[in-house]
Amino acid sequence: GENALLELAKAAHSGMTTEEFEQIVKDWITTAKHPTTGKLFTEMAYQPMLELLDYLRANGFKTFIVSGGGVEFMRPWAEDVYGIPPEQVVGSSGRLKYEYRDGKPVIVKQPTLTHFNDNVGKPVSIQNHIGRRPIFAAGNSDGDFEMLEWTTAGAGPRFAMFVHHDDAEREWAYDRESKIGTLAKGLDEAPLRGWTIVSIKNDWITIFP
Amino acid sequence: GENALLELAKAAHSGMTTEEFEQIVKDWITTAKHPTTGKLFTEMAYQPMLELLDYLRANGFKTFIVSGGGVEFMRPWAEDVYGIPPEQVVGSSGRLKYEYRDGKPVIVKQPTLTHFNDNVGKPVSIQNHIGRRPIFAAGNSDGDFEMLEWTTAGAGPRFAMFVHHDDAEREWAYDRESKIGTLAKGLDEAPLRGWTIVSIKNDWITIFP
Numbered sequence: 001g002e003n004a005l006l007e008l009a010k011a012a013h014s015g016m017t018t019e020e021f022e023q024i025v026k027d028w029i030t031t032a033k034h035p036t037t038g039k040l041f042t043e044m045a046y047q048p049m050l051e052l053l054d055y056l057r058a059n060g061f062k063t064f065i066v067s068g069g070g071v072e073f074m075r076p077w078a079e080d081v082y083g084i085p086p087e088q089v090v091g092s093s094g095r096l097k098y099e100y101r102d103g104k105p106v107i108v109k110q111p112t113l114t115h116f117n118d119n120v121g122k123p124v125s126i127q128n129h130i131g132r133r134p135i136f137a138a139g140n141s142d143g144d145f146e147m148l149e150w151t152t153a154g155a156g157p158r159f160a161m162f163v164h165h166d167d168a169e170r171e172w173a174y175d176r177e178s179k180i181g182t183l184a185k186g187l188d189e190a191p192l193r194g195w196t197i198v199s200i201k202n203d204w205i206t207i208f209p
Numbered sequence: 210g211e212n213a214l215l216e217l218a219k220a221a222h223s224g225m226t227t228e229e230f231e232q233i234v235k236d237w238i239t240t241a242k243h244p245t246t247g248k249l250f251t252e253m254a255y256q257p258m259l260e261l262l263d264y265l266r267a268n269g270f271k272t273f274i275v276s277g278g279g280v281e282f283m284r285p286w287a288e289d290v291y292g293i294p295p296e297q298v299v300g301s302s303g304r305l306k307y308e309y310r311d312g313k314p315v316i317v318k319q320p321t322l323t324h325f326n327d328n329v330g331k332p333v334s335i336q337n338h339i340g341r342r343p344i345f346a347a348g349n350s351d352g353d354f355e356m357l358e359w360t361t362a363g364a365g366p367r368f369a370m371f372v373h374h375d376d377a378e379r380e381w382a383y384d385r386e387s388k389i390g391t392l393a394k395g396l397d398e399a400p401l402r403g404w405t406i407v408s409i410k411n412d413w414i415t416i417f418p
Contacts, residue, residue: 018336062296075340086340087271088296096336098329098355105355105362107336114323120307127227127305127316129338131284131295146307146314153314 014111018072018096021109025076039208042081046163047206048198049138053082056136064088064134066126068118068143072109090129092117118143123150140165141181148186148195160195162186167201223320227281227305230318234285248417251290255372256415257407258347262291265345273297273343275335277327277352281318299338301326327352332359349374350390357395357404369404371395376410 013021032041053063065084067074071091078084095110117125123146126134137144137151140163148160162183165172176184190197200207222230241250262272274293276283280300287293304319326334332355335343346353346360349372357369371392374381385393399406409416 071337071340087338089340093337096333098332098359105332105359107332107359123307123314123316124305128280128302129296131280131298150307150314150316 014094014109016109017101017106018109019106021072022076025073029077037208042077044208045081046204047209048204049163050082050209052138053084057083061136062088064090064130066090066117066122066137066147068092068116068121070094071117090117090125092121120146122147126150135159137161138163139186141183142185143181145186145189149193152193152195160190160193161198162190162195163198163200166199167204167207169201170207171200173201223303223318225318226310226315227318228315230281231285234282238286246417251286253417254290255413256418257413258372259291259418261347262293266292270345271297273299273339275299275326275331275346275356277301277325277330279303280326299326299334301330329355331356335359344368346370347372348395350392351394352390354395354398358402361402361404369399369402370407371399371404372407372409375408376413376416378410379416380409382410 016024029042030040033039034041034044037044056063063082063084065074065078065082065088067090069091071089071093074091075086075089078089079086092113093115095112095114097108097110099106099108115121115125119142122144126147133154134147134151135154135157136159137148138161139145139148144162148162152158152160164183164187165174165181167173174181174183175187176182186195187197189195198204225233238251239249242248243250243253246253265272272291272293274283274287274291274297276299278300280298280302283300284295284298287298288295301322302324304321304323306317306319308315308317324330324334328351331353335356342363343356343360344363344366345368346357347370348354348357353371357371361367361369373392373396374383374390376382383390383392384396385391395404396406398404407413
């Protein structure tokens with residue numbers, strides 16, 4: 001499952017300094033293309049979500065990414081693509097070790113995964129990194145369920161939404177039966193909890209920038 | 210030592226929700242006074258450091274606290290006292306658990322200390338939370354040594370400073386022989402590394418606001 005994949009990735013990059021890893025990610029992201037769309041991965045951010053981030057920031061919100069992905073993998077490009085600086089990116093993380101190489105201090109990635117940022121891991125990392133409860137949260141799978149639940153359990157106005165991947169023609173269609181990015185509990189519970197479900201097929205005119 | 214004290218504090222507060230703990234800290238901090246100065250703890254922030262934070266922010270810096278103290282203890286008052294919001298406070302931290310009480314989600318403090326934010330723990334938490342190397346760092350004990358070292362090992366202009374508590378009359382005087390807040394390696398190495406040592410006695414006209 002995703003956990004095993006993450007463990008594998010951690011093992012493969014362990015022993016590397018954080019700066020070496022950052023450079024590899026930066027080099028890769030400038031050329032890596034999606035196998036079916038042929039677009040750069042960085043061109044596959046969702047246009048309506050970029051507009052939503054801009055809209056929130058223009059109205060005094062501070063925006064964060066809270067992803068299941070490795071935090072060191074996302075930070076090198078999140079600012080260019082989403083306008084979100086490294087310190088506002090929260091993700092899965094592994095043990096780091098401060099040591100010296102050639103007399104200079106380095107921070108070295110270790111094989112141990114210390115935080116898997118999915119499900120209950122999301123509200124926990126929000127508390128650890130951000131230290132206050134979000135007012136607004138958006139997700140696209142059941143891995144975001146607890147984050148939306150935690151967000152909307154706070155006092156005062158709150159907003160929670162799932163993006164539903166239901167457009168096989170222009171993007172992808174998957175939800176209940178998918179092994180990756182499953183969205184089942186979210187579809188069942190959203191209407192009962194007053195959360196919004198956004199249909200890519202029906203609600204988005206443009207998908208990619 | 211400090212580690213044992215932190216473990217004790219963690220154990221005492223475990224089982225409490227993060228919101229309950231925050232309320233206790235907020236209540237305590239509005240009335241708690243230092244036993245010898247008689248001032249509120251929140252009135253004992255250093256005036257020159259507050260001015261430095263303002264000056265840095267006025268010049269485009271984003272300011273963070275990176276402290277050995279418990280992050281959940283500092284966040285409730287750091288914004289009022291230092292102008293630093295919760296998400297820019299990094300500290301020691303314990304395990305958190307997402308669970309339900311009376312049908313509502315809560316985050317509950319667990320007894321396990323997961324990160325002790327001192328010495329090598331500081332550059333590691335800077336990488337984890339902030340994800341980029343500081344340009345400017347200030348400390349006041351050898352527990353800050355690695356943070357200053359990491360800061361100044363980056364390319365381009367860097368600034369590192371230790372505040373030296375050497376004013377027995379107006380504040381306190383301690384350094385090499387002190388069991389808490391020891392500053393020995395820092396005093397030896399700062400001149401060799403081009404780091405600034407600030408003498409409270411000689412350099413600060415006003416200490417407290």
